Amino acid sequence: MTHASQIASEYGYKVIAKPLPQEVVALSVARKLRIIVNSKLPEFRQNFGILHELAHIQLKHTQPYTCEMENEADELAAELLLPSALIGRETNLHTLKEKFPYVSYEFLARRLADRGHLIAIYDNGQLKTKNGLLNGYQGRLIKQAFMEKQDIRGNGCRVFFIPPSGTWERVILIGTGNE
Secondary structure, three states, rough: OOHHHHHHHHHOOOEEEEEOOOOOOEEEEEEHHHHEEEEEEEEEEEEHHHHHHHHHHOOOOOOOOOOHHHHHHHHHHHHOOOOOOOOOOOOHHHHHHHHHOOOOHHHHHHHHHHHEEEEEEEHHHHHHHOOOOOOOOHHHHHHHHHOEEEEEEEEEEEEEEEEOOOOOEEEEEOOOOOO
16 A cells, blocks of 8 residues: 555545556546556655545545646645655755655655755756756756766755666755755
């Protein structure tokens, strides 16, 4: 049973894992107290999808969902999956991943962004996401982390080399402001 399945069951919902089309993470059948999740996806992706659907139910959203509803569901799902209070002051992604193995590195970085940290996520050297301005120094640290395939520490930031999965490599910059 996934972490999110346990949470969903506390709310009275049964989670059923089965193959769904690639673009579908999860869906809910509220009247039957069921959440169906795509069994073809990694567990950390399933976890978020389950709680996203539970959030729609708890927030009493009705379809078609608006962008605002989707954002609300994302925020509640994130808080259900990993309450900000559990993160504390920790900013080391590897330490957080050991503590919370049921979520992805990207999710952990986004939770740090929710707490006001600068983040930048690069997949195969291409910027995927950021929530602030990056300077040239930070860009050089990111390139260095890709080339050396290791974590890099710099003035006010850390760049984490994430162990490869499949054909992509990822680095995540966390601006801590205190190093």
